[in-house]
Amino acid sequence: MAAQNKVAVVTGAGTGIGRAVALELLANGYRVALAGRRREPLEQTRTAAGEDAVRALVVPTDVTDEHSVRALFDQAQREYGRVDVLFNNAGRNSPAVPIDELPVAQWREIVEVNLTGMFLCAQAAVRVMKNQDPQGGRIINNGSISAYSPRPLSAAYAATKHAVTGLTKSLSLDGRAHNIACGQIDIGNAATDMTTRMAEGVLQADGSLKAEPRMDVAHVARAVLHMSELPLEANVQFMTIMATAMPFVGRG
Numbered sequence: 740m741a742a743q744n745k746v747a748v749v750t751g752a753g754t755g756i757g758r759a760v761a762l763e764l765l766a767n768g769y770r771v772a773l774a775g776r777r778r779e780p781l782e783q784t785r786t787a788a789g790e791d792a793v794r795a796l797v798v799p800t801d802v803t804d805e806h807s808v809r810a811l812f813d814q815a816q817r818e819y820g821r822v823d824v825l826f827n828n829a830g831r832n833s834p835a836v837p838i839d840e841l842p843v844a845q846w847r848e849i850v851e852v853n854l855t856g857m858f859l860c861a862q863a864a865v866r867v868m869k870n871q872d873p874q875g876g877r878i879i880n881n882g883s884i885s886a887y888s889p890r891p892l893s894a895a896y897a898a899t900k901h902a903v904t905g906l907t908k909s910l911s912l913d914g915r916a917h918n919i920a921c922g923q924i925d926i927g928n929a930a931t932d933m934t935t936r937m938a939e940g941v942l943q944a945d946g947s948l949k950a951e952p953r954m955d956v957a958h959v960a961r962a963v964l965h966m967s968e969l970p971l972e973a974n975v976q977f978m979t980i981m982a983t984a985m986p987f988v989g990r991g
Contacts, residue, residue: 846895875917925980925981
């Protein structure tokens with residue numbers, strides 16, 4: 740299917756990686772449903788698309804609420820007829836505190852967004868993709884380098900990102916019967932507002948504070964576009980894209 744006819748849903752589209760990916764997809768002919776908690780940042784993303792904004796649909800969405808997620812996919816389907824790609828991107832970080840000091844309520848909030856939210860969006864996407872004609876589509880989950888190697892004091896975030904990898908594998912397996920491909924992109928230190936602190940100095944495994952290099956978020960957007968453009972007979976199961984000199988293997 741030509742990109743001009745493809746429909747994508749991008750969660751967390753109001754800022755950072757989600758905005759960059761949404762703009763890249765729009766620039767390459769996709770029709771894109773922009774989802775996120777707050778309308779204003781989503782409208783800013785649509786405005787940033789310039790003349791491509793005519794193919795952008797703003798849908799304020801709480802990914803932790805199943806009714807809100809269902810409404811997102813219902814609206815995308817009503818407006819555009821189908822859903823070909825879900826960039827399952829919405830997530831939140833956890834505070835850098837020892838596990839014995841992490842409030843249980845905060846743990847639950849992180850699990851709700853990073854794991855339950857991804858599950859609900861994937862579930863809704865599968866329902867649409869398996870019943871549309873032609874059948875099928877692609878789900879791209881935003882994992883993290885923390886899905887493989889955690890940072891210090893990040894139990895909640897690391898646990899949810901490890902769980903996203905299990906969700907990706909299960910979706911990839913169960914989607915085969917319905918021509919649904921699922922892959923995961925694991926990103927390290929893309930330059931967004933969320934990673935500004937990396938340039939200022941963050942806690943390392945040896946207890947020191949060090950500034951870390953970042954990379955242009957445009958590299959991530961192009962990587963997601965590449966994954967999206969593949970025919971459904973091919974899949975990038977896992978891709979790691981990171982600032983070359985950042986700590987990763989061994990976190991040192």
